[in-house]
Amino acid sequence: MTFFQLPSDSEFEPRPERRIYAVLDSVEWLEGEIGERGSFAFDAVNADWFDSIDTELGPVRAGTLDPVVSIAEIVLASGQSILIDEIIRNAANKDEAGERRWIEILFDQGDLIVSHFPNLFGPPAVRKADIKPVPEKAVAALEQLVSLDEIDSATQKNLEAALAIQPGLAVSVYDVGQGNCNAVLNAAYQPLLYYDFGGGVMWHAGTVPPGLIGLCVCNHPPVILSHWDWDHWANALRAVTHAASGDPLALPWIAPRQKIGAVHRAFIAKLSNLLLWPDQGLTKLDVGPISVHKCDSTRSNRNHSGLVMEFRPGWAKGNGVLFPGDCDYDFLPDQVRQKQNYDVICVPHHGGKSPSANVFAPVAAASYKRLCYSAGDPNNYRHPRQETINAHRAKKWTPRDERYTFTGRKSGKQKFGHILLDPVWMVRSRSIPSPCACEVPYYQYRHNHRHWFTYAI
Numbered sequence: 001m002t003f004f005q006l007p008s009d010s011e012f013e014p015r016p017e018r019r020i021y022a023v024l025d026s027v028e029w030l031e032g033e034i035g036e037r038g039s040f041a042f043d044a045v046n047a048d049w050f051d052s053i054d055t056e057l058g059p060v061r062a063g064t065l066d067p068v069v070s071i072a073e074i075v076l077a078s079g080q081s082i083l084i085d086e087i088i089r090n091a092a093n094k095d096e097a098g099e100r101r102w103i104e105i106l107f108d109q110g111d112l113i114v115s116h117f118p119n120l121f122g123p124p125a126v127r128k129a130d131i132k133p134v135p136e137k138a139v140a141a142l143e144q145l146v147s148l149d150e151i152d153s154a155t156q157k158n159l160e161a162a163l164a165i166q167p168g169l170a171v172s173v174y175d176v177g178q179g180n181c182n183a184v185l186n187a188a189y190q191p192l193l194y195y196d197f198g199g200g201v202m203w204h205a206g207t208v209p210p211g212l213i214g215l216c217v218c219n220h221p222p223v224i225l226s227h228w229d230w231d232h233w234a235n236a237l238r239a240v241t242h243a244a245s246g247d248p249l250a251l252p253w254i255a256p257r258q259k260i261g262a263v264h265r266a267f268i269a270k271l272s273n274l275l276l277w278p279d280q281g282l283t284k285l286d287v288g289p290i291s292v293h294k295c296d297s298t299r300s301n302r303n304h305s306g307l308v309m310e311f312r313p314g315w316a317k318g319n320g321v322l323f324p325g326d327c328d329y330d331f332l333p334d335q336v337r338q339k340q341n342y343d344v345i346c347v348p349h350h351g352g353k354s355p356s357a358n359v360f361a362p363v364a365a366a367s368y369k370r371l372c373y374s375a376g377d378p379n380n381y382r383h384p385r386q387e388t389i390n391a392h393r394a395k396k397w398t399p400r401d402e403r404y405t406f407t408g409r410k411s412g413k414q415k416f417g418h419i420l421l422d423p424v425w426m427v428r429s430r431s432i433p434s435p436c437a438c439e440v441p442y443y444q445y446r447h448n449h450r451h452w453f454t455y456a457i
Contacts, residue, residue, distance in 0.1 A: 043261025170422035177207030178376030207376025226325025227306030318363030351384020377406035
């Protein structure tokens with residue numbers, strides 16, 4: 001069995017970096033229209049540490065990164081969004097659109113306000129900062145530091161072996177706060193396979209239920225990682241201790257080859273069985289009821305260039321369950337977009353605002369259909385967005401079909417909002433016993449005295 005806990009407060013002491021080398025990792029629009037107010041997150045490495053290493057002697061070992069990585073966030077208000085692009089572009093002396101630009105952030109000087117996170121889970125120090133160019137020589141060495149080129153792609157045979165699981169019965173969408181963690185379950189409701197292993201990070205670390213200590217790895221389930229965003233794998237780092245056979249870092253991790261930063265590279269160095277999906281020649285893999293699709297690898301947006309999964313349980317009347325990660329409907333692989341008509345969809349990007357009007361409709365003949373939103377409450381991004389909920393309802397998904405991972409806490413009826421998707425069991429029993437010591441039991445409660453909703457406690 002394995003128990004997962006948040007790190008202690010003593011592990012949240014901010015480190016006194018004077019300066020960091022940082023690369024833009026993600027942009028999230030906080031409110032209003034896209035482009036009005038944005039959060040810009042930078043993946044960073046301690047610049048003094050990096051400059052002390054003689055990179056002429058060869059690449060820096062990724063395993064040495066852990067103590068020297070951090071995250072910086074800059075929030076720009078309405079009318080200032082253009083500023084961040086100017087800062088990055090000018091600081092790095094780059095003109096090519098879309099090229100990664102490393103910048104040096106110098107703390108405790110200048111007028112820019114930066115939230116500096118010592119790790120994915122600790123509270124930030126809010127500091128004044130200035131930005132400088134990074135020398136070309138340092139940029140090349142930094143890119144080498146975070147590159148995945150030294151890791152060979154997995155073979156199709158190895159991927160098929162990792163995905164050869166027992167027959168799956170049900171699906172769980174775990175309440176992990178502002179993040180994503182889904183699982184295919186066996187008849188004992190133990191995970192056979194995870195799609196993402198994430199949870200709330202940075203400002204949203206507090207959205208993870210404080211009592212969440214169980215994510216079962218008893219069956220050594222593989223993890224399919226949709227993409228490398230922090231909130232899709234961070235729960236693997238929340239464990240303080242693990243049983244010898246229950247470490248999530250020892251599971252097979254199937255992941256896309258994408259551009260990453262030092263925080264990701266430090267995490268990858270901890271994984272003992274990383275299977276990188278090949279960029280060429282393999283766009284889809286079918287193993288029993290599981291299908292994994294590779295999105296377009298040429299896209300610079302990490303959300304839209306990862307892995308999408310389908311699961312076809314025996315109770316599905318349509319195309320089963322769709323796990324798109326953060327990939328918008330418009331950017332899903334052609335084979336997925338041509339199908340549509342899924343019984344269950346885990347809504348892309350936590351229900352965030354999507355430019356797509358091409359929302360998938362449910363299976364018309366299905367008596368059991370579900371639309372799942374995995375988000376934290378509250379979160380800075382206002383996920384799930386009401387306009388996204390409305391766009392799905394316009395395609396004939398109804399409020400009765402909707403499930404939200406934070407419903408359990410908002411209702412006051414329970415601590416968690418794990419969503420259990422299993423129409424066979426749905427009305428048979430009031431509860432299911434805990435399948436093992438490291439997993440929480442599932443419960444049902446009545447809503448409006450008529451409809452059954454399934455969550456875990």
